[in-house]
Amino acid sequence: MRKFGLLLCGWLLGAWGAHAAIDPELLKPLASDDSAVRIDAIAALAQASPEEALPVLKALAEDALAVAGGRMLRVEDGRVFDAASNSELRPPPAGLETIGINNRVRRELSAALAALRLFSAERPVRWQAAQEVTLSADAKMLPLLDKALAAESDPEIRNRLQLAQAQASLGSSDAAVRHAAVRTLGESSDPRVRQLLIPFTEKRGEVWVEADSAVRAAAGTSIRSIEQRLAWADHLGRAFSGLSLGSILLLAALGLAITYGVMGVINMAHGELLMVGAYSAWAMQSVFRAYLPGALDWYLLAAIPVGFLAAALVGVVMERLVIRHLYGRPLETLLATWGISLFLMQVARTLFGAQNVEVANPVWMAGGIEVLPNLMLPWNRIIIVAFSIAVLVAMWAILNLTRLGMFVRAVTQNRPMAGCVGVPTGRIDTLAFGLGAGIAGLGGVALSQIANVGPDMGQGYIVDSFMVVVLGGVGQLAGAVWAALGLGVFTKFLEGWTGAVVAKIVVLVFIIIFIQKRPQGLFALKGRFVEA
Amino acid sequence: MNAVAVAHTPNPDHPDNPDWDSGTAELGHLLRPGQLDLSHKVILYLEDITVSFDGFRALDKLSLTIDAGELRCIIGPNGAGKTTMMDVITGKTRPDEGTVFFGQTIDLTRLGEPEIAHIGIGRKFQKPTIFENHTVFENLELAMKTDKRVWRSLCALLDPAAGDRIAETLQLIRLAAHADRLAGLLSHGQKQWLEIGMLLMQEPKLLLLDEPVAGMTDEETERTGELFLSLAGKHSLVVVEHDMAFVKQLGGKVSVLHEGSLLAEGSLEEVQADQRVIEVYLGR
Amino acid sequence: MMPARTPFIVRLGRSFDARSWQMAGLFAACALIAVPFMHLALPPDHPLHLSTYFITLTGKILCYAIVAVAMDLIWGYGGILSLGHGLFFALGGYAFGMYLMRQIGRDGSYQSDLPDFMVFLDWQELPWFWAGSDSFLWVALLVLVVPALIAFVFGYFAFRSRIKGVYFSIITQALTYAAMLLFFRNETGFGGNNGFTDFKRILGYPITAPETRVVLFALSALALIGTLLLARYLVTSKFGRVLTAIRDAESRVMFIGYHPLWYKLFVWTLSAMLCAIAGALYVPQVGIINPSEMSVANSIEIAIWVAVGGRGTLIGPVLGAFLVNLAKSWFTVSFPEYWLFFLGTLFIVATLYLPQGVVGLWLRLRRREPPPAAAATEAKGARA
Ligand SMILES: Nc1ncnc2c1ncn2[C@@H]1O[C@H](COP(=O)(O)OP(=O)(O)OP(=O)(O)O)[C@@H](O)[C@H]1O
Ligand SMILES: [Mg+2]
Secondary structure (H helix, E strand, O other): OOOOOOOOHHHHHOOOOOOOOOOHHHHHHHHOOOHHHHHHHHHHHHHHOHHHHHHHHHHHHOOOEEEEOOEEEEEEOOEEEEOOOOOEOOOOOOOOEEOOOOHHHHHHHHHHHHHHHOOOOOHHHHHHHHHHHHHHOOHHHHHHHHHHHHHOOOHHHHHHHHHHHHHHHOOOOOHHHHHHHHHHHOOOOOHHHHHHHHHHHOEEOOEEOOOOHHHHHHHHHHHHHHHHHHHHHHHHHHHHHHHHHHHHHHHHHHHHHHHHHHOOOOOOOHHHHHHHHHHHHHHHHHHHHHHOHHHHHHHHHHHHHHHHHHHHHHHHHHHHHOHHHHOOOHHHHHHHHHHHHHHHHHHHHHHHOOOOEOOOOOHHHOOEEEEEOOEEEEHHHHHHHHHHHHHHHHHHHHHHHOHHHHHHHHHHHOHHHHHHOOOOHHHHHHHHHHHHHHHHHHHHHHHOOOOOEOOOOOHHHHHHHHHHHHHHOOOOHHHHHHHHHHHHHHHHHHHHHHOHHHHHHHHHHHHHHHHHHOOOOOOOOOOHHHHO | OHHHHHHOOOOOOOOOOHHHHOOOOHHHOOOOOOOOOOOOOEEEEEEEEEEEEOOEEEEEEEEEEEEOOOEEEEEOOOOOOHHHHHHHHOOOOOOOEEEEEEOOOEEHHHOOHHHHHHOOEEEEOOOOOOOOOOEHHHHHHHHOOOOOOHHHHHHOOOOHHHHHHHHHHHHHOOOHHHOOOEHHHOOHHHHHHHHHHHHHHHOOOEEEEEOOOOOOOHHHHHHHHHHHHHHEOOEEEEEEOOOHHHHHHHOOEEEEEEOOEEEEEEOHHHHHHOHHHHHHHHOO | OOOOOOOHHHHHHHOOOHHHHHHHHHHHHHHHHHHHHHHHHOOOOOOOOOOHHHHHHHHHHHHHHHHHHHHHHHHHHOOOOOOOHHHHHHHHHHHHHHHHHHHHHHHOOOOOOOOHHHHHOOOOOOOHHHOOOOOHHHHHHHHHHHHHHHHHHHHHHHHHOOOOHHHHHHHHHHHHHHHHHHHHOHHHOOOHHHOEEOOOEEOOEEOOOHHHHHHHHHHHHHHHHHHHHHHHHHHHOHHHHHHHHHHHOHHHHHHOOOOHHHHHHHHHHHHHHHHHHHHHHHHHHHOEEOHHHHOHHHHHHHHHHHHHHOOOOOHHHHHHHHHHHHHHHHHHHHOHHHHHHHHHHHHHHHHHHOOOHHHHHHHHHHHOOOOOOHHHHHHHOOOO
């Protein structure tokens, strides 16, 4: 790319061409040693002929602008163009001297470039540029912004540009202009704009930074309205993280809602079933990496059934070997399943090592949607919320619409009776437990996308998931849903002003108090069934 | 033998009875239990009691009065609300509406189960509930009327008089030979007897007996009937039964419950002749 | 019923029969005479010499045994499975640890009057709850009162709302978990993650001196005997009978006029205090207390000591605490990676095949009797 030749006859084409319309005099100062001169030159160039200046400034930014024989040359893909006329020089001239720039110039340059891209024909480019200029607009850019605004028709971009214009006019010596600018900026919802306005309401020593009291007042109003908008976005953000935490809690607790809520089995190894699901995701990732590297991005889809089956299998084995002998003895079940959880943890440690394993988000889960300048909803969270809704619906359907679900409900309500009318109670128990475990596995697959995957990961969820089920009320899917969402949102809002640990403690204490008031949970099943 | 049953029982209704105040301050929980006021010769008033479970009305404006010293039988088809009524009287279930008064002054809806037991209402459950891991003797000891606060239990010693009373009751319920066996090993009928024995040890003024002879032989049933008859007068009894022969033996007033309210009241012959009762029992 | 005419102390003494007293005497003689002699007087190369490791390990397990007996009172006899006993144990330990921290004086690495972690956090003075922590008596009072108060308040509300069975277990677990999070914070004022350690003195005596160790060991042994005596008295009194009656048929107990609330609350609070005493004895022997003592796993492990030994008996929990913890120290030295397999299996085997623990097994083998109906009692506490 940096092989140059020399061409002397380039000047022939350097004159005023049909549309190559940069005055070479404007270009000259770009090669100056004085940064200030160069900065002025950049601004002047950008203003004089925005469209033609773009390639030149871009080249400058990419260290691809050179001088040879007092002429500005632009190098692109090994071809050399005259910067002023934009015509190719063939053969390329020799003795090219690249123009280097320092950071200060580079900063100005990128602002100018952004401003220039405002004239691009493609909307996304203009939109991106409009966003960039908003941050760096200053008085020097004003004429350019005016021009761009005149040419712009897209309302969103116009809005941005107006903000940028206002920002650029903040430094104006005319109080009326500043006043108007400050008021326009009040429509922004960018925290950085607020930062810009703050000096207008402050005193330096004894003197107001802003002399004009009307501008000061307007700045105050604008700051407040920005803050309101920010707070709103903030709340929205919190609500979303609450929702996302809630959906994670829900995924962790849904399996428990079957095993504990419906069957009455205290499964302390529930967290480890989540772990089984999460390790399945990791295993699928490794399998895809080794055998199907092309489809690596889709390993997660394969992990869903695998996670379900793996956890369900572990659950079925648990039920057959241990839990079935302990029905009706909840405290013993608690201890035995705790034993199982220790066992599973150690198995994971032995098989996969004590360290956390690396599970990567597929590309389609990376990034997010920017709803507001300070509110970004990450895709992985959105997908998990959707996933938990899907799991919930599936579970509801299984419990309420299938024969298995009917049998499960029959067995849990009256085991001997169900046995008498021919329900195979033993098999139903196993299947129901397997289903609950499988759902825990699904939760684990989801968790693998946002949390650490390691042998101890399950321990962190066991208290929370029990809290959800207990708070929601035994035997109730709806209860679990509301409890999970409520806990999620409540925790996130609390975290906003107490910090995560205290929020967690407050939530636990709240649940403890709540349960004392309503031992049946939010959605109580009244009656003998509960009291017995 | 029946004479033995009541011989040791001090007259609980007598205001001078020194035992009466022993549980006053069940750790400060019982607010002024007052005394049982029987000035109108009525020991229990139920007025417009309504209890609903998730919209289903187990009791529907039930009103009932029991006279002091009366032996009342309550009959009614399954699900009529008989057990629920006892739950309301003993404080296990709070009525949604209505009042329950013990004597003239004591509002039972304000008291908890232990307080209600303390002021003199004893209850036998439909399904015998005894302490299966305690011996028969210990079951009776625990039930005995005494100070039941924690501190007292911590330093309680069995005095000879109490031992005698337990021995008497053991004789009465014919479990003397089993005194040291675990109650859980008794037969169903023996458990029923043991529970009745525990009730007697409590010396309640009002006894609520939910199907006391279920699972007993005819002969045992008859003996139970005799026991109850001997208790009546000094105690008031409310007996829930499905066994009509037994009800006939008891001979007292009969109340018929149906769908949570009182359907008929009178002697057994009267209610058996009542057209509505026949309908309810035979079905429509 | 007449109040006791025999002095209480005599009645307390009578709750052990002659054989139990012989055993207790033998045990006390070992702990107070034989062990100190073998540790202090015999030269290290003597075959009967007891190492520091032995003294510390056994002393630690003695404390655990007290906790196990406390747990057995509430679980074996009261039917209430607490997953919060680790909390009370740790609270006792922390309370006493405060005193030990103050005893370090200016010998810490910052040579400050304040404990090192406070200097590290740049605190200028002691927080209010550290007031008086340099006084042994005050701290001894704290050891008893704080856990008792917390247990009382928590228990009052829980039992009043008739929370039982697994529900109770789960919320005690949540309580312990919340406390652990709280103690993990530096701002709480108990040393955060690291807790208290690097103790130097106790009552002015160097804490790692063999003599001090032996005294602490003997005190733990005496505390265990005292706990057993008290527990024995309780379970053979009428109180004990009411307690087991509540475990088996709570509603019956209510309908004969007992207030289960106060019975449960009494034994719950007492159990918490015993744990706290054990914790206070434990900390100077192992030389550290940190929030991980409050982890859920620790509290559940206490239950397994009791289950393995045999709940509803008093010697069972002591045996269980020794068996499980000796196994633990053997495994963690020889096969650390198999310890959790062993412990997990132990949980499963004990609940499936040893409803009465090793004591029950032994009794059954000796009498060749079928197991008593006790397993059925649990079923009643089901589905609270
Ligand atoms: N806790 C409860 N929850 C829901 N329904 C209840 C509850 N207790 C009682 N019921 C309902 O109230 C109705 C009355 O029940 P109750 O036990 O009082 O009947 P009963 O007259 O004692 O019947 P039986 O003769 O069979 O003993 C029944 O339909 C029962 O299902
Ligand atoms: Mg009934």
